[in-house]
Amino acid sequence: MKKQYYAIIDIGSNTMRLVIYLREQGGRLKEVENVKAVARLRTFLDEDNHLNKAGIERLVTTLKSFQDVLEIYPLQEVVCVATATIRQATNKEEIVIQAEKETGMTMRILSDQEEAYYGYLAVVNSTSISTGITVDIGGGSTEVTYFKDRELQHAHSFPFGALTLKEFFTKEIPTDDELQKLRIYLTKHFKTLPWLSDKEVPLIAIGGSARNLVQIDQNLKEYPLAGLHQYKMYDTDIKNVSNYLTSLKPEKLSKVEGLSKDRADIIIPAIEVFHSLYQITQADSFILSRKGLRDGVFYEQLSKETGSILFPNVLEDSIQELINDYNLEPKQILHVQYLTRKLFDCLKENGLIHLDKKDWNLLKRASYLCNLGEYIDAESSAQHTFYLLANRTIDGLMHKDRLRLALIASYKNKTVFKQFIKPYKSWFLKDERKRLRHLGALLKFSYCLDATKRQVIKDITCSHKNNKLYLTLHCEGDATPEEYQSEKQKKHVEKAIKKEIELDFKL
Incomplete structure (x- = not known):
């Protein structure tokens, strides 16, 4: 094409x-x-x-x-x-x-309503957030919208932006009195819209000032993952960045890591807009959307062909992009997914491992992208799979969810899993780390059952007796390579269920 x-x-x-x-x-x-x-x-x-x-x-x-x-x-x-x-x-x-x-x-x-609308459209078509408030602060205006169940409810444009708000300050670093006056001004304007108050939903920010805020936060925290889209912050994070910037001498401000030189004089008023809006809305989090007005304009253009202004499956479409980009085989994906489901149900029904619907959704998602790193190098497939999934933007997935996906899809063994999760260990409780490892072991074992990508093993049946799990693998053709790989990999599942597994390959 x-x-x-x-x-x-x-x-x-x-x-x-x-x-x-x-x-x-x-x-x-x-x-x-x-x-x-x-x-x-x-x-x-x-x-x-x-x-x-x-x-x-x-x-x-x-x-x-x-x-x-x-x-x-x-x-x-x-x-x-x-x-x-x-x-x-x-x-x-x-x-x-x-x-x-x-x-x-x-x-x-663009009219002010169109500008606000395109920001909303970009957010709902590039994230999985169904209800939220968007804010896009430009140089001369600030657009806010409220959407519920992905449908736009309200939109408004304020006639002030980062360039006009900096007039509250006599110098780049404001005094406490100047900051207070700006906060009073912003609160007064935001309170004129009753639909902004106490919503307790995510506040999604669009635009260059929001990107700079996130970049500064990531640098201050030495954040280990790449990417800005769908990065999450909280009230205290925004306040910490603001306090850090206002504590600097003017000549140091333009040298801050993550801050563009051309935004050094407008970043502080922009952050005050985000913080004031966060407090007015009682937001549950602050999330960056790298997709904004420009993307919204083209989403509208595309809708003329598709007939729908909203993409129904943001995450699924983004995963399909990965499948296309790395030449993954749909037939194999679906077969591995089928075998994984059979194994998942077997372990669950026999009470061998505590798994729920949420675990299956994680496993199913990871099964689409298992061993994606083979595209780069078969020998170090696990490392490439982890790095690509952990550090590539996936529309519809927050950073932590992207990391979960990477850990499961790249599973090789316990040692490698621990190596991958080490920089992020504090992100998960011990029980969740263990569950992610078990889900990874399960997926890797299923992948071994189609090691030659021929779909030789057509079905799995199981029984649990005498403290042992018996798996019967129904084959059409020679499954010697699959037998070799799965016998080698089954020990990781055995550790997860604390039972011995016996495999029976039947023609």
Whole structure:
């Protein structure tokens, strides 16, 4: 299939971005290029909200630089959208005409409701969060939405952003009095929306300031996993980052690990927005979404083809992307999954191990991606499987859930499992660590029953007597390789159930 590329240009108040996407086999979009320019168009607005000549020139020059990148790709479509600064400019018609005249690009100015809506759309189509509040703070506006059961309930745009809020401060590092005045101002505005108060749901943040907040938090904690999307923080984490930044000398602020230089002067007011909103909503957590307005615009475009604005299976689609990317064999996946289920039910029904529906869902998910690392190197498949799954963004999975998936799908033996889990040991209680190890052993054993990927073993029956588990493996054809591998691997399951296992391969 010919590769399909799509581009979007996002003209914000602080930054302008060009993002190019490749459309995947399943229809989802994969980011392949991301070009950022710090235009700070907001600073070119005069007292009458008129974008001056220098501002229009900055806009046009940046668009022309983006065109050089666009020429590299055979593009299906280019979308150019503008947000708060252009929307609020009194000469916006003149800006649109001038930009089109000099670049040939048609600029679409988003309304405040559209801007909020696209943020919501991006979040529900890239996470498994069904109910939550989104916040997207730009340079000149802040959008908030509330969605329930994945359906948008309310949306609002406040006419202040990180660039306008920094006017509360005389210097980059604010005084306690200036911080207090900003907090009072934010609380007053957020309280004008009754639907924000005391929701006790996740607060999902979008945009560059939110990404910087997360990057700083990860660096302060020496966070061991890669990736920002679906990273979780709490009230105290946001406060700790704020306290850390406000304790610094101005010259040290721009050198903070994880903080972009162009955001050094606006990060503190942005964090105050997140913290004030967290308190007003009584949020249960703060979660970053790397997918935002730009993604939302294209989700809407794709819906014209699919007929649905919401992807029904965010996680399943993301797992399917992995299956496609690493050339995993669907027939083998389904067979290993079938054998794993038979074994799971056998152990559960005979009371040999305490497992529940949640455990099966974990096991089923991991069975799709078991030994994915073979794609890179068969000899060190477990190591590659673990690293890839633990460190790759999987839409619909929070970081801790991604780690659980990696630990089960990469299981080789107890020693290797302990090696993989060591940096994250404090993340799990002892009982959960043991359960993850047992689920991994179970999956690895089932995988050995299809070692040659021929589906020779068609079924499993079992019986439990005389303190021993008897597994009868019904075969069609020679199962010698499967017998060798499973005899070698069964000791890990035996340790989990504290019973000896006897295997009987029957033609």
